[in-house]
Amino acid sequence: MIVAEQKPMEEIRRVIAPYERVLLLGCGTCMTVCGAGGEREVSFLNSALRVAQAKSSDGIHNFSEYTVKRQCDFEFLDSLADKVNEVDAILSLGCGIGVQVVAERFPDIPVLPGVNTSFMGMAKEWGVWDERCAACGDCRLAETAGICPITRCTKGILNGPCAGTKNGKCEANKDMDCAWILIYKRLERLQQLDKMRRYYPPRNFRVIPRPRRIVMKADVEPGEDNG
Amino acid sequence: MDNYQASRMREASYGHSLIPPCQVACPLHMEIGEYVDLVAQGKVLEALQVIRDGNPFPSICAYVCTHPCEDACRRSQVDKPIAIRALKRFAVEFGGDRMIQLEAETTQSEKVAVVGSGPAGLACAYYLRKLGYPVTIFEAYSELGGMLRVGIPQYRLPREVVDTEVQRLIHMGVEIKANTRVISLDLLFDIGYKAVFITVGAHQSLRMGIEGEESPGVIDGATFLREVNLGLKPSLGEEVAVVGGGNVAMDAARAAVRLGASKVSILYRRSRAEMPAGPDEIEQALEEGVETMFLMAPTKMKRENGRLGVTCTRMELGEPDAGGRRRPVPIEDSEFNMEFDTLITAIGQAPQISEDFRLRIGKGSTIQVDPVTLTTNRAGVFAGGDAVTGPATVTQALASGRQAAFRIDDYLRHRYPLVDKEAEETLSGELSPETIEMIRKTERLEPPILPPEARAKEFKAVELIYNWEAAVDEARRCLRCGMGAEILFQDKCATCLTCLRVCPYHVPYLDEGGTIQIPADQCQACGICVAECPARAIVLRKPYDRRHIDEELEHALKSAAESKSKPLIIGFCCQYGLFGTGALASLWRGGKAGIWIVPVLCVAKLEGEHILRAFEMGAEGVFIAGCGEQCSRENTAFWVLQRVERIRRALSQIGLEPERLQTFNLRAAEGDTAEALDNFTGQIGRLCLASVIKQEVKS
Amino acid sequence: MANSLFEEKLNSDGFLVTTEIGPPKGADVSEMVHHIDLLKDKVDAINVTDHQSSVMRFPSLGGCLLVKERGGEPIIQITCRDRNRLALQADLLLAYSRDIKNVLCLTGDSVDVGDHKEAKPVFDLDSVQLLKTAREMESGKDMAGNELKGVPQFCLGASVHPEADFIEPQLVKFEKKVIAGAQFFQTQGIFDLENLRRFMQYASQFNVKILAGIIVLASARMARYMNDNVPGIIVSQAIIDELANVEKGKGLQKGIEIASRFIKTIREENLCHGVHIMAVGNEGIVPDILEAA
Ligand SMILES: Cc1cc2nc3c(=O)[nH]c(=O)nc-3n(C[C@H](O)[C@H](O)[C@H](O)COP(=O)(O)OP(=O)(O)OC[C@H]3O[C@@H](n4cnc5c(N)ncnc54)[C@H](O)[C@@H]3O)c2cc1C
Numbered sequence A: 001m002i003v004a005e006q007k008p009m010e011e012i013r014r015v016i017a018p019y020e021r022v023l024l025l026g027c028g029t030c031m032t033v034c035g036a037g038g039e040r041e042v043s044f045l046n047s048a049l050r051v052a053q054a055k056s057s058d059g060i061h062n063f064s065e066y067t068v069k070r071q072c073d074f075e076f077l078d079s080l081a082d083k084v085n086e087v088d089a090i091l092s093l094g095c096g097i098g099v100q101v102v103a104e105r106f107p108d109i110p111v112l113p114g115v116n117t118s119f120m121g122m123a124k125e126w127g128v129w130d131e132r133c134a135a136c137g138d139c140r141l142a143e144t145a146g147i148c149p150i151t152r153c154t155k156g157i158l159n160g161p162c163a164g165t166k167n168g169k170c171e172a173n174k175d176m177d178c179a180w181i182l183i184y185k186r187l188e189r190l191q192q193l194d195k196m197r198r199y200y201p202p203r204n205f206r207v208i209p210r211p212r213r214i215v216m217k218a219d220v221e222p223g224e225d226n227g
Numbered sequence B: 001m002d003n004y005q006a007s008r009m010r011e012a013s014y015g016h017s018l019i020p021p022c023q024v025a026c027p028l029h030m031e032i033g034e035y036v037d038l039v040a041q042g043k044v045l046e047a048l049q050v051i052r053d054g055n056p057f058p059s060i061c062a063y064v065c066t067h068p069c070e071d072a073c074r075r076s077q078v079d080k081p082i083a084i085r086a087l088k089r090f091a092v093e094f095g096g097d098r099m100i101q102l103e104a105e106t107t108q109s110e111k112v113a114v115v116g117s118g119p120a121g122l123a124c125a126y127y128l129r130k131l132g133y134p135v136t137i138f139e140a141y142s143e144l145g146g147m148l149r150v151g152i153p154q155y156r157l158p159r160e161v162v163d164t165e166v167q168r169l170i171h172m173g174v175e176i177k178a179n180t181r182v183i184s185l186d187l188l189f190d191i192g193y194k195a196v197f198i199t200v201g202a203h204q205s206l207r208m209g210i211e212g213e214e215s216p217g218v219i220d221g222a223t224f225l226r227e228v229n230l231g232l233k234p235s236l237g238e239e240v241a242v243v244g245g246g247n248v249a250m251d252a253a254r255a256a257v258r259l260g261a262s263k264v265s266i267l268y269r270r271s272r273a274e275m276p277a278g279p280d281e282i283e284q285a286l287e288e289g290v291e292t293m294f295l296m297a298p299t300k301m302k303r304e305n306g307r308l309g310v311t312c313t314r315m316e317l318g319e320p321d322a323g324g325r326r327r328p329v330p331i332e333d334s335e336f337n338m339e340f341d342t343l344i345t346a347i348g349q350a351p352q353i354s355e356d357f358r359l360r361i362g363k364g365s366t367i368q369v370d371p372v373t374l375t376t377n378r379a380g381v382f383a384g385g386d387a388v389t390g391p392a393t394v395t396q397a398l399a400s401g402r403q404a405a406f407r408i409d410d411y412l413r414h415r416y417p418l419v420d421k422e423a424e425e426t427l428s429g430e431l432s433p434e435t436i437e438m439i440r441k442t443e444r445l446e447p448p449i450l451p452p453e454a455r456a457k458e459f460k461a462v463e464l465i466y467n468w469e470a471a472v473d474e475a476r477r478c479l480r481c482g483m484g485a486e487i488l489f490q491d492k493c494a495t496c497l498t499c500l501r502v503c504p505y506h507v508p509y510l511d512e513g514g515t516i517q518i519p520a521d522q523c524q525a526c527g528i529c530v531a532e533c534p535a536r537a538i539v540l541r542k543p544y545d546r547r548h549i550d551e552e553l554e555h556a557l558k559s560a561a562e563s564k565s566k567p568l569i570i571g572f573c574c575q576y577g578l579f580g581t582g583a584l585a586s587l588w589r590g591g592k593a594g595i596w597i598v599p600v601l602c603v604a605k606l607e608g609e610h611i612l613r614a615f616e617m618g619a620e621g622v623f624i625a626g627c628g629e630q631c632s633r634e635n636t637a638f639w640v641l642q643r644v645e646r647i648r649r650a651l652s653q654i655g656l657e658p659e660r661l662q663t664f665n666l667r668a669a670e671g672d673t674a675e676a677l678d679n680f681t682g683q684i685g686r687l688c689l690a691s692v693i694k695q696e697v698k699s
Numbered sequence C: 001m002a003n004s005l006f007e008e009k010l011n012s013d014g015f016l017v018t019t020e021i022g023p024p025k026g027a028d029v030s031e032m033v034h035h036i037d038l039l040k041d042k043v044d045a046i047n048v049t050d051h052q053s054s055v056m057r058f059p060s061l062g063g064c065l066l067v068k069e070r071g072g073e074p075i076i077q078i079t080c081r082d083r084n085r086l087a088l089q090a091d092l093l094l095a096y097s098r099d100i101k102n103v104l105c106l107t108g109d110s111v112d113v114g115d116h117k118e119a120k121p122v123f124d125l126d127s128v129q130l131l132k133t134a135r136e137m138e139s140g141k142d143m144a145g146n147e148l149k150g151v152p153q154f155c156l157g158a159s160v161h162p163e164a165d166f167i168e169p170q171l172v173k174f175e176k177k178v179i180a181g182a183q184f185f186q187t188q189g190i191f192d193l194e195n196l197r198r199f200m201q202y203a204s205q206f207n208v209k210i211l212a213g214i215i216v217l218a219s220a221r222m223a224r225y226m227n228d229n230v231p232g233i234i235v236s237q238a239i240i241d242e243l244a245n246v247e248k249g250k251g252l253q254k255g256i257e258i259a260s261r262f263i264k265t266i267r268e269e270n271l272c273h274g275v276h277i278m279a280v281g282n283e284g285i286v287p288d289i290l291e292a293a
């Protein structure tokens, strides 16, 4: 899942300042799961913005809220068409993808981000999310016992731990496990330590140049040889 | 448009709680969960209202109901069932049930005759009057009430209670014809009655069928109790035997004790475990000195020298019978003799129906009826109560009386019977071991009773009433079966697993298809998942007349706006326990200017938006007062604090002091809540002043 | 044939002594020059650190040029934190062209421990890959396989952590560095000679030179601070106690004493091939230590 965090209220208030009627738009998928922009967060934000407005005298906004199942595909946004006509801006609590899809779908209205899209990860427990994948486009988990050093090692190095690891934790953050210690232990358990002894050449950062696109659809013309 | 999603939620969350097993077990289907919950909030008047909606004579039931609801109560899977009957007694006494005056208007012309004034007859008359029919009750005895009057002894049901109900019926316009034994139904139709309800009870004691049963000194239980209840003091001598193991036997034995018999023994052919009498009855009888002799049965009796010689045979338990009880089998050559002054037989009763009624009689001399319509073989003649079922219970009789009233109405209105909408979903299923493990065990609180020495010589009521605190604490034990959480919008659920992670009882689970399920039969209705679900897909199955927190909040905000007192402080206060009447009573009465209370049913149900809403509408401070770790549900304080922290963060981001939001533990052992609240009010006042000054300086 | 003076010494059997200099934060190099002059004749080579602890400073390459200028033997430290593969190769070429051939290839500390915490960490390569890259350049090709005009030659070193609390993965990495081309290792600070002894039992099977890292501690407080804040460092309790038991103001003296004692033991017992003294900001005392040892 994509994990994000709501932007600080101050920043949100700044970006919406020029607009009177603002639609707070939630996303019912990843942003709901990570608690950054589901229906509850939208309504929480709506209330908080109203409080802020009531307590200060700057700008009178008119807020409305709505949450779609997913912001990252046009079809989910169709139901918004009417609502969009009634507002001056949309504050999207979707991930960065959502914001852009909404912007693309409604070219005539400003779409502002309400969250900082942070990473792809999982819930470690209630209220705690951890990054797990960097979408590097060249997955190496087969060699690293299913633990991603690119994501979970702060340096993303490929040939073993640096010397900064202490108590199994990372030098950059004493609360985070050192990915390489985890990898070593798991490889040992799987009796695959040879995988760690192997030399791994530098990463290929040119998997596909940015922006990336994956095409699953084959390039076929019906009616030629087969259809 | 902005509130479309919110209102969809609100509408959907009304009125679809599942029927809990206690309610299913109750012959009257009373909304037990509902009134127990109201008692838990100290709302005794509201509780009484719910009780009265489901029961014509709650004061009577509160004394003598055999409470099948408690046998069904799911709390017994955890520890002990809720003391439902005793809580009802509390509600009717403290709610002033006997003060309530009832009126009824006559809107129909068809007269209805009720034959017999036992609970079935009284209930039928009560509901027929409410439906607007002229009703006459015919009763063979001089006083009304049937077994309530001539069966159940006073120490279990004071006569004033029955009198009150009879007076109330008279006030409602029921015509009473006492000392009038109906001998012919044709006659009733001849004098203009359009329908008749026969509810003559089961008063004919069964005979043991042994030699010497007719001897002087042998009396049947129903007759004995009737004599006692009508104020005659039958002379029993010193040593009394009672044969039988049911409630009638217990009552006869205990009445005998009260009449001065020095030794009272119960002879029962099985063992204690098989006794049909209620465990409490047996217990109290033993306390009063009644002795028991198990596994023996009289086979012969003879009156000699002013004493009664009784020959008994010993029994042993054989194979279980159809009802599952082990059948007693006589042991050969085990006969022995005993002597008593009096022997009371109490081995059961049967109805005795006059042949002149020309009614079809079935098994056990009972009147045969259609179980749904209660119609007999004669047009316009309905029957119910013990006369139909054989000896049963007061509540069953009330239920059949009520049913009869509605069926008679259907009949007189030429309507196809509108059968009770039993289509409502009921809650079934055992609690899972994981759920049970997480439910805190709390002792069942029993109401106080008179000490045995104080009751043995008189007919004073034995059971006393709970005090407020005990009643509320006992009611708080209820698991609120069927009021729990439900994923109302599966389309909204993002399967984020929040509910699964936050539930203290491990109720939600992921099914094989990857859909999250919240099994209704496990949920403890704490509401934590409801307030945490980021998709707002979950609602609590709410009883119909309960207000949402947002409604309560809007109400408080409106009243506050009208009163214009400053600074405005909103307090969300838990309604469970005695807080409504206790610690916060002065606030309730508006004693402290500016503080407005929003009652909530457990602070764990409070959502962040509610608190923010209070600030938006001008509250300078908000506090949340719950019972902390004493909550009857788990982890509630933790979740409240989580939300509070979250809002404090938001407050400081928008330039408000986080101290404007506080929590109080109303049941904290140490510390004076009132004082803490005072400090808070003072603090808010100062913050308020400071911000006013800041504003002035700015402009 | 040796590429550098230092490599020549590596190939001999002598006891090696190196030390390190941290370049200044700022453009004033006078103090650094002073230290170079003080040390250049007392040690076999001088390391110049590369934004040590991820704190931005005068560059390592610049420091090495100064060492050269003053007539010393530099070891350039190159980390992978701040440069991608283009910049790393370019720096190697530049160093070689200025006769700086001793290269210590390091992964580099994480930016989170430094003073520019918001910087983008690069780590395009890691230390093993950097070693291998340098070796490959010696065969006349860059990483992309393109021909180099003018082929560099290096004396390559790396670091190893014999005191890591979980040593096995460190040893795996050590071996990978050896295979990738490291000729010498300067270890992280050693605070318990037993750890060194144990490590050498393992390391002696490889044909590489090991220089034990000696960190000069100035006080028990500093020791504790390093334990908490400096990546990888684990000062033993015995050393902390020893430092804690001296009177105020005498800490550094004690630190010098401990360092000298370590060096002496290592040399006398022939525990490894040399020492690498890290005085962390007290470069001036290194001659004292050597004297005492
Ligand atoms: C000693 C005893 C203790 C009991 N204790 C309990 C208890 O604790 N809890 C409980 O739930 N149940 C108890 N019961 C059972 C309960 O009292 C009965 O099930 C209930 O009263 C049945 O009500 P009913 O209206 O069907 O009949 P009844 O109460 O028996 O009333 C029938 C009435 O009809 C009258 N009648 C009969 N024939 C005619 C006629 N021809 N004309 C006019 N009137 C007539 C009778 O005089 C009588 O008043 C007890 C019963 C007894 C005997």
Ligand code: SF4
Pocket (backbone or CB within 6 Å): B020, B021, B022, B023, B032, B033, B036, B072, B073, B074, B075, B082, B084, B477, B478, B479, B480, B481
């Ligand atoms: S716990 Fe409450 S709701 Fe559940 S069966 Fe018992 S009394 Fe009824």
Ligand code: SF4
Pocket (backbone or CB within 6 Å): B487, B492, B493, B494, B495, B496, B497, B498, B499, B500, B516, B529, B532, B533, B534, B535, B536, B537, B538
């Ligand atoms: S908390 Fe809500 S959205 Fe999440 S799984 Fe449960 S019901 Fe679905």
Ligand code: SF4
Pocket (backbone or CB within 6 Å): B484, B485, B502, B503, B504, B505, B506, B507, B508, B518, B522, B523, B524, B525, B526, B527, B528, B529, B530
């Ligand atoms: S959290 Fe509470 S309301 Fe939700 S399922 Fe669990 S017990 Fe029921």
